[in-house]
Amino acid sequence: MSFDFDAVIDRRGTGSLKWERYGGRDVVPMWVADMDFRSPAPVLAALHQRVEHGVFGYAVPPTELVDVIVARMEEKYQWAVEPGWIVWLPGLVPALNVVCRAFGNDGDEVLTFTPAYPPFLAAPPLSRKTLRTIPLRREGGHFAFDIEAFEKAILPQSRVLLLCHPHNPVGRRYERDEVQRVAELCVEHHIVLCSDEIHCDLILDGQEHFPTATLSPEIAANTITLMAPSKTFNVPGLNCAFAIISNGELRSRFKKARAAIVPHPNALGYAACLAAYRDCEDWRVALIDYLRGNRDIVAQCINEEIPGLSMDDVQATYLAWIDTTGLNLPEPARFFEEAGVGLSDGKDFHGPGYVRLNFGCPRETLLKGLDRIKSAVARL
Numbered sequence: 549m550s551f552d553f554d555a556v557i558d559r560r561g562t563g564s565l566k567w568e569r570y571g572g573r574d575v576v577p578m579w580v581a582d583m584d585f586r587s588p589a590p591v592l593a594a595l596h597q598r599v600e601h602g603v604f605g606y607a608v609p610p611t612e613l614v615d616v617i618v619a620r621m622e623e624k625y626q627w628a629v630e631p632g633w634i635v636w637l638p639g640l641v642p643a644l645n646v647v648c649r650a651f652g653n654d655g656d657e658v659l660t661f662t663p664a665y666p667p668f669l670a671a672p673p674l675s676r677k678t679l680r681t682i683p684l685r686r687e688g689g690h691f692a693f694d695i696e697a698f699e700k701a702i703l704p705q706s707r708v709l710l711l712c713h714p715h716n717p718v719g720r721r722y723e724r725d726e727v728q729r730v731a732e733l734c735v736e737h738h739i740v741l742c743s744d745e746i747h748c749d750l751i752l753d754g755q756e757h758f759p760t761a762t763l764s765p766e767i768a769a770n771t772i773t774l775m776a777p778s779k780t781f782n783v784p785g786l787n788c789a790f791a792i793i794s795n796g797e798l799r800s801r802f803k804k805a806r807a808a809i810v811p812h813p814n815a816l817g818y819a820a821c822l823a824a825y826r827d828c829e830d831w832r833v834a835l836i837d838y839l840r841g842n843r844d845i846v847a848q849c850i851n852e853e854i855p856g857l858s859m860d861d862v863q864a865t866y867l868a869w870i871d872t873t874g875l876n877l878p879e880p881a882r883f884f885e886e887a888g889v890g891l892s893d894g895k896d897f898h899g900p901g902y903v904r905l906n907f908g909c910p911r912e913t914l915l916k917g918l919d920r921i922k923s924a925v926a927r928l
């Protein structure tokens with residue numbers, strides 16, 4: 549079966565966060581992490597069917613959806629998840645905040661590696677926790693955990709580590725031994741490990757993802773895993789996500805912190821999630837292929853055709869983390885926006901001098917954006 553990822557769909561005037569930011573201006577939006585593709589046909593069919601029913605009362609997850617997730621974890625990761633370990637959420641940003649609220653006292657510390665997805669940086673202070681950041685270090689042409697710095701950052705009041713695996717924005721698909729070392733230190737120091745694996749179905753380099761919680765029984769008991777169909781199947785606006793928490797005590801603290809504040813997913817979100825996970829693997833495989841093509845085009849353009857810009861290989865995600873320091877621009881994101889390309893500003897990720905480019909779009913859109921970047925730099 550073939551899928552048309554080349555189709556350019558006009559998203560202007562559809563209430564799209566990504567596109568409305570530049571409403572009325574000629575700017576190609578390549579910032580927030582949603583894609584410009586239509587969701588797979590089975591997802592659309594499931595939504596049509598649910599809408600056709602016409603009654604939208606409070607929803608619970610369909611039993612089949614829970615079964616599909618349990619089977620998916622077993623099949624992909626040989627991970628025997630019990631249905632009761634799944635905690636439903638309307639998004640993973642709320643989950644990051646719930647984790648920060650659930651553990652420790654006011655002023656205790658939450659650690660994370662930077663650069664980081666901005667809600668990782670915002671969640672601790674919003675939850676009256678102190679954020680402690682550990683910069684990733686560059687090694688062998690990519691970003692990696694600085695274990696020594698991580699060990700030094702651990703204090704008696706360290707309560708939680710927010711880990712992004714695979715890593716937005718740097719595009720790393722970490723190796724087992726890297727995650728294992730970090731996770732073991734968390735166990736040793738009684739730091740709850742929150743492993744955000746929202747990008748786990750978007751591995752581009754042909755390798756397999758492994759959930760942090762599958763590394764050892766001790767690590768499983770100390771880990772809160774966050775997953776969602778949203779990034780992969782392009783349904784982030786439908787608000788359906790989940791945590792997997794095997795440790796009953798962690799789970800009940802998480803649920804208590806979530807209670808009555810965080811809403812449950814809605815009927816459309818559940819319907820889309822079920823169809824995505826159950827019926828769309830062929831679409832996902834084709835998507836990965838298309839994204840790989842986009843990634844290669846971005847890497848070729850940035851690394852070979854634009855002096856002053858560089859990026860690492862994107863092993864996972866549809867996000868390229870571009871180093872602009874060679875251009876000495878005072879405000880790189882603004883510079884590119886003025887040139888007609890909307891990128892995420894690295895400053896917001898604690899990565900000044902970088903911009904993040906979302907290549908989850910049809911090739912025509914991608915080439916237009918890259919062309920504008922190239923011309924803008926050539927004019928400098």
Ligand SMILES: Cc1ncc(COP(=O)(O)O)c(C=O)c1O
Pocket residue numbers: 581638639640641642665712716744746776778784789
């Ligand atoms: C690492 C990570 N976590 C969470 C999210 C968003 O979560 P949600 O839309 O489910 O709140 C994103 C979106 O880009 C992300 O990259």
